[in-house]
Amino acid sequence: MSPQQIELVRLSWQQVFPLRETAAQMFYERLFELDPSLRPLFKADLSQQAAKLFDTLNALVASLGENGALETVAGPLRRSHAGFAATPAHYEAVGAALMWTLQASVGKAFTTSTRAAWREAYAQLSSAMQVDRGAAAAAAAAR
Template structure:
């Protein structure tokens, strides 16, 4: 990721933070729409799950300028998700749901450059996570 892309991800995420609960709800609604097979993987309180999602996103977004600080936690999270039944194939609809959610939440502020920056961030992070959790799939 370029420094400009990191700045775009961080500045756009700052606009999502005030609507975090709505964003999380949009995300999971979209995820379950595009990948209904993942819904059974979520057994707990979805509001709490949404808070966890937004907290994790905040940590990742804030750590993009120093990836060595976030990658160990991301790798550990990926391995933990294997135990919940997450597969490497699930990362594609998750990324699609994330981009869609950002588009909905940011509206006109979700420019093509911002979209590209988020895609770069998600591609980088999901690639590292998939490689850690499913070394043969990567």
């Protein structure tokens, strides 16, 4: 990501983070609208999951531009999400819900450039979380 994109993500995140409880609720409502099949994967009380989501996004934003830092964020998530059989479609739904939540939280300040910067940040994270997918599928097929 370019320094300008990193700055756009960080500036918009400063606006969203104080609203994290409301934004997390909006995110999950939107996610379950986009893909209702995901709802059973989450506990009835989403407060702990919401805290994890915002901790992850906060770590992502803090790691932008730092060599190797993305793996520190993505590695544990990759392992935990593999147990849930997360698919590329799930990551797409999460990305769409995230963009919608950011737009709703930041409003007009969520410009086309800011959206593109967040898409890049999320693409890097989701790609890093799915990096072992091909190897895991090949191993499962070989069994």
